[in-house]
Amino acid sequence: MTNHYDVKPLCTGCGKRPEEISEYSQEATGSKLTPDQYVKSEEGTYNRETGHFLCTSCYIGAGMPSAPGGWVAP
Secondary structure, eight states: OOOGGGOOOEETTTOOOGGGSHHHHHHHHHHTSOHHHHHHHHOTTOOTTTOEEOOHHHHHHTTOOOOTTOOOOO
């Protein structure tokens, strides 16, 4: 099993890393976290096992998926 802290987050919609997406860079700066740390702690679509998430634009483009326990990227 992969350690959640070793996984490098990736938006599976646009293929970008958190530091390449302005919303995460800005939020991370304001919270004194790295963009990766911000996504891991605050992004609701973040999958701790795979490191995948959807940024806001991609989440909207995917039809804003939901699930009973909360939707995470596959």
